[in-house]
Amino acid sequence: xxxxxxxxxxxxxxxxxxxxxxxxxxxxxxxxxxxxxxxxxxxxxxxxxxxxxxxxxxxxxxxxxxxxxxxxxxxxxxxxxxxxxxxxxxxxxxxxxxxxxxxxxxxxxxxxxxxxxxxxxxxxxxxxxxxxxxxxxxxxxxxxxxxxxxxxxxxxxxxxxxxxxxxxxxxxxxxxxxxxxxxxxxxxxxxxxxxxxxxxxxxxxxxxxxxxxxxxxxxxxxxxxxxxxxxxxxxxxxxxxxxxxxxxxxxxxxxxxxxxxxxxxxxxxxxxxxxxxxxxxxxxxxxxxxxxxxxxxxxxxxxxxxxxxxxxxxxxxxxxxxxxxxxxxxxxxxxxxxxxxxxxxxx
Ligand SMILES: *Cc1c(COP(=O)(O)O)cnc(C)c1O
Numbered sequence: 001x002x003x004x005x006x007x008x009x010x011x012x013x014x015x016x017x018x019x020x021x022x023x024x025x026x027x028x029x030x031x032x033x034x035x036x037x038x039x040x041x042x043x044x045x046x047x048x049x050x051x052x053x054x055x056x057x058x059x060x061x062x063x064x065x066x067x068x069x070x071x072x073x074x075x076x077x078x079x080x081x082x083x084x085x086x087x088x089x090x091x092x093x094x095x096x097x098x099x100x101x102x103x104x105x106x107x108x109x110x111x112x113x114x115x116x117x118x119x120x121x122x123x124x125x126x127x128x129x130x131x132x133x134x135x136x137x138x139x140x141x142x143x144x145x146x147x148x149x150x151x152x153x154x155x156x157x158x159x160x161x162x163x164x165x166x167x168x169x170x171x172x173x174x175x176x177x178x179x180x181x182x183x184x185x186x187x188x189x190x191x192x193x194x195x196x197x198x199x200x201x202x203x204x205x206x207x208x209x210x211x212x213x214x215x216x217x218x219x220x221x222x223x224x225x226x227x228x229x230x231x232x233x234x235x236x237x238x239x240x241x242x243x244x245x246x247x248x249x250x251x252x253x254x255x256x257x258x259x260x261x262x263x264x265x266x267x268x269x270x271x272x273x274x275x276x277x278x279x280x281x282x283x284x285x286x287x288x289x290x291x292x293x294x295x296x297x298x299x300x301x302x303x304x305x306x307x308x309x310x311x312x313x314x315x316x317x318x319x320x321x322x323x324x325x326x327x328x329x330x331x332x333x334x335x336x337x338x339x340x341x342x343x344x345x346x347x
Contacts, residue, residue: 009334010314014178014261014288014327017209022253023246032241035061036231042241046248050215053251054200055191058223060216061244063235065177066095068201068216070233071226073138074103076171076198082106082134084125086117088147088319090175091140102233106134114284115145116153119160126168139165142175143193144182147319150265150289152182158196174200177214181207181287184259198222207258207288208250209328212243257328261288264335265326271339272324275346279321293321296346304345311341 010016019027033039043061050059062068069091077083083099085092087109091099099107108125110117122139129135139161143153158174165172174197176182176190183190194200199218204210216226230236237243269282269290277296294301301317308315313334316323324338 008312008314009330009337011324011326011330011338012314012316013325014206017207017328019211019246020209023210023249026245026249027242030241030245032239034238035240036236036238040239040241042248043244046244049248049251051217053190054194054217056194056217057220058218060223060226060230061240062214062216062230063212063237065201065203065214066098067230067233067235068214069095069175070098070102071216071229072173072199072201073099073105074229075222075225076138076173077103077105078137079104080134081137082108082127084108084110084122084136084139086110086112086115086142089140089142090146090177093147114151115142115148116157117161119164122161123164126170136170138171138173140173140175144178144287146177146289149284149291150181150287151284152185152286154186155188155192158193162196171198173197176200176202178203178206178287180255180258181262184262185286204247204250207261207327208254210246210250213247261326264330264332265290268324268326268335268338271335272342275342277346288326290324291318291320307345308341313338313341
């Protein structure tokens with residue numbers, strides 16, 4: 001069975017989505033080859049489809065989003081460089097120091113308005129290299145923004161940062177782990193976002209429901225070098241068409257339904273905000289991530305999460321409070337269950 005276990009409403013992450021029956025079948029029947037030798041036809045097709053959807057020359061299938069981001073940072077930078085990142089970004093906070101561990105660059109974290117960095121501030125932080133100072137070679141943006149409760153970047157904001165980058169000959173990498181959530185929220189096609197960045201990474205393993213994998217897209221020479229980096233990092237996989245087959249279905253059939261996750265997250269936020277102690281503005285839930293504070297005399301956050309869990313509602317602690325994520329395996333009944341459990345615990 002690939003359906004959800006209805007005894008649990010699992011709001012921890014959209015990464016918990018299991019492959020659909022159609023994916024399982026495609027995986028079983030996938031035509032495969034040796035992808036490190038470059039001849040797994042299913043991986044090649046996935047990469048071709050991904051590059052096409054994003055309007056880029058080429059794509060690279062990678063085991064994780066973290067590896068995709070790491071390859072991008074490494075490919076666009078040299079040692080002694082500085083990389084502009086948003087202060088709460090995944091690249092800066094959630095990748096076990098990969099940016100320094102792998103690329104040996106200095107991250108320059110900038111404050112933002114819920115993930116949108118001010119282009120003027122970005123420009124002020126660009127350094128011209130000297131004997132004292134690093135060279136700024138890359139700007140990383142995140143869309144949608146995980147740690148800012150799934151907030152989205154406007155196309156205008158990304159274009160203005162692009163203008164700054166162009167004036168200084170600097171690259172932009174977009175961490176678009178959930179780019180389809182962002183695209184549904186703003187109505188901006190994924191291609192238009194991708195056009196503002198030199199490279200973009202997005203995940204198949206989240207709301208798109210594939211079991212494993214992410215894609216990095218960009219110019220051909222960047223992807224060629226990325227392929228060498230992927231091997232160096234231990235990410236060269238052999239008959240990986242068995243996984244890419246699920247990824248193809250994710251890309252071709254699962255992107256449309258992401259709008260349901262966004263809608264359900266807003267509905268969940270509106271329900272949760274009505275309970276005493278929940279500190280949340282539902283208007284600020286753009287996509288499928290709901291992060292809220294808890295200010296309640298009876299509960300610390302760990303105690304509250306434990307009480308939820310005992311009642312079949314699973315969520316995670318995060319910076320700034322508690323995180324609920326909607327995805328293919330939570331439905332309106334799960335939202336209603338969460339609402340009832342919040343009533344029981346908080347009123
Ligand atoms: C999930 C995620 C990633 C990649 O995570 P992996 O677990 O390495 O696949 C990167 N960026 C953001 C914003 C994410 O949410």
